[in-house]
Amino acid sequence: MVSKTCEYAIRAMLFVAQKSKSKTKVGVKQIAKAIDSPEPFIAKILQDLGKKGLVLSAKGPTGGFYLDNAGLKKSLADIVNAIDGDKLFTGCGLGLKSCSAKMPCPVHDEFVVVRKQIKAMMQNAKLGDYNTSLELGEKYLKR
Amino acid sequence: MVSKTCEYAIRAMLFVAQKSKSKTKVGVKQIAKAIDSPEPFIAKILQDLGKKGLVLSAKGPTGGFYLDNAGLKKSLADIVNAIDGDKLFTGCGLGLKSCSAKMPCPVHDEFVVVRKQIKAMMQNAKLGDYNTSLELGEKYLKR
DNA sequence: AAAGTAGAAGAGTTTAAACTCTTTTATTAC
């Protein structure tokens, strides 16, 4: 559905979101541990997301990654778009370049419906929405 | 959503299905041309599908791949399952191994809904269902 | 039976995603 890179990105961002609620910045090491991912790899991903304005960071001691209130309102769709592009939301289900309403692949209509639902679901899911359930230990970011 | 291999597989099978309606067997060369895919690669894929009982084949002159009536009733879900496995239908949206109702990732519930829809859509889409629209040139398998 | 066609099988190459390592630069605490 989404790339592995994107999966790591979402999990990392959900963790950063959780910590940002209490104004805490988190380092790469802490994030990697929390989501069980290769440390240098998640560093790369977060740098990329930082460049694209989806996460804030501070260097030096007490530094780390964090989100402001605007950042907490970003959606999963924003992350997916930043990492994987909009292929998931708009691409053809059978990989055809020119697939469209005018020149549809056999399953075009069916896929349009499903893709719309995926997009809506991901646009509706905001990074800040999961803080409480993560805090309560009802939801997990690793294993 | 599905692997490129799987996209080729579905397109090839839809083409074979179309030709099988008129009891015609089609060779790899013809299939590759019809769906615009690398010929040796689609050969591999079809061999694999043949081994798994999803397509029939005959060697020698006038040979090729074809489907019987049972084969025409196979669904896209069957193809996806044979090539990509059931990851798309049952895997975790964030890549967690142990994600389940008991130990859910943050987006578990949302993904369960969407996956169910994808599965239903693909189970409902049978290989033989598209013969007429392909014949009429309303739907396309390449470009 | 011979010739030609077509799939089967296995090994091999290419490419892109996934992941790692090293060096640099910025910031803060002391």
Next chain:
DNA sequence: GTAATAAAAGAGTTTAAACTCTTCTACTTT
């Protein structure tokens, strides 16, 4: 201002998916 800390940046490696090539085997037509 110095030392420690943490992210930024770039280059490099590994792995798996995507794709290719060659040889073999089976079948059908003449």
